[in-house]
Amino acid sequence: MKKKILYWGILPAAVLVVIAASYATWNRLDPDYTCARCHEISTACAKWEQSVHADVTCTDCHGTALESFNSMSEKLNMVYKHFTTKKTFEDIHLTEKQSLALANRCAECHQAEQASWMSGAHSTTYKDIFMDVEHNKMERPYWDCFRCHGMFYDGDIDDLMAMEGGPENWHIKDASQMDKPTITCLACHQVHHEQPRGMNYKDMDEASRGALAQKAKYPPTALYMRADKRHMPADKLLKEQIFAGDSLVAEIKDANTLLCMQCHAPGTNHQLGSGDDKTTIGDFKDMSCITCHDPHSNQLKTSHRNVHKKLFSALSK
Numbered sequence: 390m391k392k393k394i395l396y397w398g399i400l401p402a403a404v405l406v407v408i409a410a411s412y413a414t415w416n417r418l419d420p421d422y423t424c425a426r427c428h429e430i431s432t433a434c435a436k437w438e439q440s441v442h443a444d445v446t447c448t449d450c451h452g453t454a455l456e457s458f459n460s461m462s463e464k465l466n467m468v469y470k471h472f473t474t475k476k477t478f479e480d481i482h483l484t485e486k487q488s489l490a491l492a493n494r495c496a497e498c499h500q501a502e503q504a505s506w507m508s509g510a511h512s513t514t515y516k517d518i519f520m521d522v523e524h525n526k527m528e529r530p531y532w533d534c535f536r537c538h539g540m541f542y543d544g545d546i547d548d549l550m551a552m553e554g555g556p557e558n559w560h561i562k563d564a565s566q567m568d569k570p571t572i573t574c575l576a577c578h579q580v581h582h583e584q585p586r587g588m589n590y591k592d593m594d595e596a597s598r599g600a601l602a603q604k605a606k607y608p609p610t611a612l613y614m615r616a617d618k619r620h621m622p623a624d625k626l627l628k629e630q631i632f633a634g635d636s637l638v639a640e641i642k643d644a645n646t647l648l649c650m651q652c653h654a655p656g657t658n659h660q661l662g663s664g665d666d667k668t669t670i671g672d673f674k675d676m677s678c679i680t681c682h683d684p685h686s687n688q689l690k691t692s693h694r695n696v697h698k699k700l701f702s703a704l705s706k
Contacts, residue, residue: 397446420447427534450494450580458520463487482618483575485541491580492573499574501686506574509686516541516567525556538571559664577597577648577684579611579620608650610684622646631668633661640672643677683706 399440402513424447437443442450455461468698496503506512518538532546542549549566552559561567596688611620624644631639641647646669655666662668669676683690 404605436581442580451489452490452494483541485539485543485569488541488571488573488575492574493572495574496580505688509683509688511572511685511687512570513572515539515549515561515571518571519561520559520567521598522556522559522687529556530559535615540571540576541573542615576613577610578615579622582609582611582620582622610645612648612651626651629654630659630661631655631666631670633663639668639674641668643675646678649678667685668683 401651408625420430420434421438437447515538518534519525529552530546530550534546539549549563550559551562575608595644603694610623612623612626613620621646624647626647628646629639629641629647629650631641641650649667653665653667654665655661655668659669669677669678678684681689
């Protein structure tokens with residue numbers, strides 16, 4: 390009897406060990422011979438192989454099913470959806486929880502960028518944005534706020550906010566949501582993105598990283614479009630035209646500036662200085678935003694201050 394108990398105790402454990410070892414080995418094999426042969430990720434895999442992340446393994450960013458219960462349930466859910474809904478790779482979208490987890494993995498290598506982001510306004514939280522009483526008095530929060538603040542939020546404004554009474558009483562329903570960042574790495578960066586392969590990014594100095602970005606087939610930025618749940622490469626965004634009255638004063642062509650202007654934009658009339666316009670005009674019209682601003686913190690890298698305001702004032706005279 391004891392032998393039978395021992396047998397039925399050891400056998401399941403041995404099977405689990407074999408399964409775990411096989412799964413761990415699978416994760417370390419070349420994805421061209423595993424997932425990418427018959428899975429929806431073949432396109433993403435092809436881009437990864439030609440990118441600066443080619444020396445980073447899939448599991449470094451995506452993790453494995455064995456890391457936690459959440460990882461296991463997530464992977465099983467993906468398998469279930471694959472066979473029940475017949476989704477293609479274009480239908481795979483990240484939840485906010487997944488985007489935040491991936492941003493944390495980005496920070497493991499991009500520590501300087503993470504520190505810069507944390508020091509600036511781009512790390513603003515849901516509480517900072519949606520519980521700003523003075524701003525709420527001027528404009529009631531609505532669904533389009535998520536276009537810039539909360540691109541990956543899984544619900545609508547009524548899911549996020551309770552807005553009974555006056556603005557002083559409005560609040561975020563789920564307290565755990567308050568301190569989450571509204572603008573993560575993936576708001577402006579597409580991970581599986583065609584970029585030139587070169588030295589491992591982790592081994593580069595700042596100058597080398599900048600030079601690599603300049604040589605990119607596409608700029609290493611892309612707008613996450615909440616409505617479509619897709620990234621749009623920055624150089625594919627529509628060229629912005631800015632007017633002063635009826636006169637065209639600037640046509641924005643720089644890809645990274647086009648990306649910035651998706652949030653820091655003039656009003657719908659495209660008039661200079663309206664809305665949150667930060668158009669570079671005059672002697673600065675061909676300059677990229679990131680010439681003067683750190684793209685992660687948005688802080689100035691140069692001594693120039695109030696240059697937009699001065700230009701607007703001079704033009705209006």
